Amino acid sequence: MDIHWSALINVFGVSLLASVALVGVFTLGIVGSAPRKDGGSASVLARTGAYLCYAVCAAAVAYGIYLIGA
Secondary structure, eight states, X not given: OOOOHHHHHHHHHHHHHHHHHHHHHHHHHHHHHSOOTTSOOOOHHHHHHHHXXXXXXXXXXXXXXXXHHO
16 A cells, blocks of 8 residues: 555645635634724624625535535
8 A cells, every 4th residue: 555645745735724724714704793992893894804704714614515525
């Protein structure tokens, strides 16, 4: 049994990059929807960006589930 090391390293690198990117986008969504320090709510633009970040995360998860099922 032979291990194709370059393919294994490639899969590891892509998985690591996708995980870090997905966590980063989700974090931007949390920051965008958080209340302001001065007690005010987040602006409409920040809230819209947060919802967009959440939608990107949901789409990435749905695509991953689709790939697993295919």
